[in-house]
Amino acid sequence: MDLFSDSSMGAAWARLRSDGRAVGQWVEQREAIELVAPLTLILLLLYPGVLPETRAGLQLGAVAGFLYRPLRRVPAYWWALAALMGLYCVLTWHDADNHKYLITYWCVAVGLACRADDTEQALRVNGRLLVGLCFLLAVGWKLRTPDFLTGEYYQHAMLTDDRITRAAQLLAGMDASTFNANQMAISNLKAYSSALDRVALDGPAVVRRLSIGMVAWTLAIESAIIGSFLWPGRSRWAALGRDLSLLTFAATTYALANVGGFAWILLIMGVAQVRPERARWRLAYLAVLGLVILYQIGPMALLVSWVG
Amino acid sequence: MTWPSRQQAIAWFLAPVLLLTVAGVHSYLVEAKNQTPWEGGGFGMFSTMDKRQARFVRCTLITPERAVPVPTPSHLDPYVERMRARPTELRVRRLAQFLARADWVRAEASAVDTTIGAPDRPAGLYRYQPPYETADRPVATVETVRVEVWRARFRSEPYQLAAEPLVRATRAPDDPS
Numbered sequence: 199m200d201l202f203s204d205s206s207m208g209a210a211w212a213r214l215r216s217d218g219r220a221v222g223q224w225v226e227q228r229e230a231i232e233l234v235a236p237l238t239l240i241l242l243l244l245y246p247g248v249l250p251e252t253r254a255g256l257q258l259g260a261v262a263g264f265l266y267r268p269l270r271r272v273p274a275y276w277w278a279l280a281a282l283m284g285l286y287c288v289l290t291w292h293d294a295d296n297h298k299y300l301i302t303y304w305c306v307a308v309g310l311a312c313r314a315d316d317t318e319q320a321l322r323v324n325g326r327l328l329v330g331l332c333f334l335l336a337v338g339w340k341l342r343t344p345d346f347l348t349g350e351y352y353q354h355a356m357l358t359d360d361r362i363t364r365a366a367q368l369l370a371g372m373d374a375s376t377f378n379a380n381q382m383a384i385s386n387l388k389a390y391s392s393a394l395d396r397v398a399l400d401g402p403a404v405v406r407r408l409s410i411g412m413v414a415w416t417l418a419i420e421s422a423i424i425g426s427f428l429w430p431g432r433s434r435w436a437a438l439g440r441d442l443s444l445l446t447f448a449a450t451t452y453a454l455a456n457v458g459g460f461a462w463i464l465l466i467m468g469v470a471q472v473r474p475e476r477a478r479w480r481l482a483y484l485a486v487l488g489l490v491i492l493y494q495i496g497p498m499a500l501l502v503s504w505v506g
Numbered sequence: 507m508t509w510p511s512r513q514q515a516i517a518w519f520l521a522p523v524l525l526l527t528v529a530g531v532h533s534y535l536v537e538a539k540n541q542t543p544w545e546g547g548g549f550g551m552f553s554t555m556d557k558r559q560a561r562f563v564r565c566t567l568i569t570p571e572r573a574v575p576v577p578t579p580s581h582l583d584p585y586v587e588r589m590r591a592r593p594t595e596l597r598v599r600r601l602a603q604f605l606a607r608a609d610w611v612r613a614e615a616s617a618v619d620t621t622i623g624a625p626d627r628p629a630g631l632y633r634y635q636p637p638y639e640t641a642d643r644p645v646a647t648v649e650t651v652r653v654e655v656w657r658a659r660f661r662s663e664p665y666q667l668a669a670e671p672l673v674r675a676t677r678a679p680d681d682p683s
């Protein structure tokens with residue numbers, strides 16, 4: 199039998215579309231907690247933090263939630279996970295990423311929602327407020343920090359930060375050896391035996407122009423998220439603004455910045471805040487989550503090496 | 507629009523209030539205690555290059571002959587990491603006190619001089635000797651120890667990093683704790 203004949207390809211495509219529609223309907227018909235809980239548990243499994251004491255507890259807790267589904271509706275279960283993640287943040291305050299704090303608040307919120315009369319509504323309100331407030335604080339810091347507004351933060355990040363430098367490699371044609379030379383210069387400045395008070399960094403001049411564009415884009419998209427998520431109105435347009443701004447942010451930012459845990463928690467809260475009548479938008483959040491996973495596991499790295 | 511009941515209000519607002527409270531504490535620590543905007547749950551990440559990794563510590567033994575840069579003992583790494591994230595004067599003074607009272611012995615003759623940028627400050631000359639270890643090598647006469655926390659600042663024209671001091675403390679072995 200010819201596997202690649204028109205008829206077999208057509209049948210496979212039809213089956214794929216039918217399966218896709220079935221998955222779509224399944225996602226749309228679920229209660230929000232049925233999607234949000236397992237996604238949060240996967241997040242805890244993948245990003246439990248580096249501290250062995252809390253890591254084991256979080257991963258065991260997440261596995262327990264997968265094996266015994268009723269646990270996912272028990273408030274104390276979520277608060278125990280929040281306590282472990284909170285303990286991680288306290289013990290490693292000097293190192294813990296901000297999304298670890300956000301995961302803690304989210305577990306608190308899911309536990310409270312499980313206890314509320316209207317679980318869906320509590321998840322929606324928390325999803326909106328937590329996303330809106332975290333971006334409000336983030337933009338606040340950016341506006342009060344001179345090196346962000348002048349573009350110097352992004353220039354420095356593109357020249358020296360391994361999470362951002364692929365933006366410079368892709369968009370400004372900076373090669374990997376320049377990044378390595380900059381890392382060496384930083385090591386020389388920071389060495390215990392160093393008496394240097396400055397070191398030169400290398401990089402293409404276009405990074406300066408690029409940084410101004412990145413500043414403008416960051417402030418615009420993050421302000422759009424703040425406005426749409428903290429706006430109290432319930433109109434269709436407000437909901438559309440929320441979904442479009444957060445999805446655009448995730449799809450663009452995490453292509454260049456390799457911070458997967460943050461993307462996960464934002465998109466999970468994005469799923470939670472979608473109203474039942476707009477349940478189709480959950481699929482868009484899941485699709486962008488898949489895109490973020492792709493960003494992390496390869497295609498973007500391949501593109502950088504190909505362009506390089 | 508109706509006001510939420512007490513139970514609803516807790517379910518809706520407790521987590522956001524927690525977020526704002528931690529962010530408020532973090533903001534105070536940044537302003538008052540030199541904590542980095544990146545660490546501490548205030549969501550200041552990706553807004554400034556002033557993160558823990560852009561800060562560094564330089565320790566110098568002042569002996570009767572010369573000033574000698576020394577690395578911090580590795581068992582103090584967790585302390586030093588916290589000090590970089592929030593370099594309070596107390597933390598820096600305590601480290602200087604510890605280093606001033608510690609034993610520093612001449613390193614092996616084969617130790618490599620790693621001094622960068624100032625050949626008259628020989629690095630690798632002395633090494634920390636933990637209390638459980640005995641050595642027949644000469645012990646340094648330490649007059650004082652200077653501990654400095656620096657941070658790197660980026661300059662765009664031309665691209666460069668400039669170091670600026672954040673906190674500094676000097677302690678002698680017999681200074682009171």
